[in-house]
Amino acid sequence: MNNPGLAKFLRSVSVFSELSDDRCDELISCSSVERFxxxxxxxxxxxxHHHLYIVMTGRLEMVAHSPWGAEMTIAVFGPGSTSSWVALFLDSPAERTLVATPDTRLLAIPAIQLRAFLERQPALYPKVLTLDGKRFRALLDLTALVLNPVRSQRLATLLLMIADVSGDTSAQPKVLLTHHQLQQLANCSRQVLHRCLRELQQDGLIKQGYGSIQIQDVAALSAYAKQAAAGDANRLS
Structure with missing residues (x-):
């Protein structure tokens, strides 16, 4: 094996977890490590869409821009997470901007070579579909987010959506957004955001950290997000 350290990292990504040494070498040989x-x-x-990016260290942000120039971070990918797979098979251009934060390293795999690799390794397709399928399902939860009048439940739904889109499959996934970025996505005041986060943390559903929010129990937070509205006192104005 030419690069055992990089091969070990590659196998830490669920899609590539069962690749042989030869297949790892094949993929690594057409990839590059980019540092920012x-x-x-x-x-x-x-x-x-010219590359699949896998985060080695640091963070990769997906940023949306409005027609009037406003910018909003809608997803953050941490170590081990990837940019969109399905996008590599689309003829249409990217609709979002990808931004590497300071002190970030990415494994960049060219789209053309990766598509050819997948064609030779069709057993990988179910894993790809599972990973991006979770992201698509998270976007479908947008309806629940919009229709739920209870702000703390809306925030719980939003946190679950962001975790799914980021590709964090750990038992306690982290939402790698600052309070300001989360406030933009939630479209609420800073006071409302802090109050809802405090409520979720007091219930043991999340744990706040510097620049991140860790979901302590995915199933419990999901159940909380789906429970019946709790009355007018907690409704959005």
């Missing part, structure tokens, strides 16, 4: 010391745009909205 400062915040850097690596794919702009409107550009073709």
């Amino acid at each position: 010391d400062r915040r850097t745009v690596i794919q702009r909205s409107g550009d073709p």
Whole structure:
């Protein structure tokens, strides 16, 4: 094996967990490790989807831009997470911008080579569909997010959506957003956000950290998000 350290990292990604040494070498040989010391745009909205990015260290942000110039971070990918797989098979250009944060390392696999690799390894497709299927399912939860009038439950739904989209499959996934970024996504005031986060933490559903929120119990938070509305006192104005 030419690069055992990189092969070990590659196998830590669920899609590639069972690759043989030869297949790992094949994929690594067409990939590159990209390092970023400062915040850097690596794919702009409107550009073709040219690489699959796997986060080795640091963070990769997915950023949306409004027609009037506003910017919003809608997903953050941490170590071991990947950018979108399905997008690599689309002819349409990227609709979102990908931004590497400072002190980030990414394993970049060219889209053309990766598509050819998957064609030679069709057993990987179910894993790819499972991973991006969770992200798609999370986006379907947007309806529940919009229709639920209870703000703490809306926030719980939003946290679960972000965790699924980020690709964090651990038992206690982290939402890698600052309070300001989360406030933008939740479309609420800072006071409302802090009050809801405090409520969820007091219930043992989340744990707040610097620049992140850890979901303590995914099943419990999901059950909380789906429970019946709790009355007018907690309703959005």
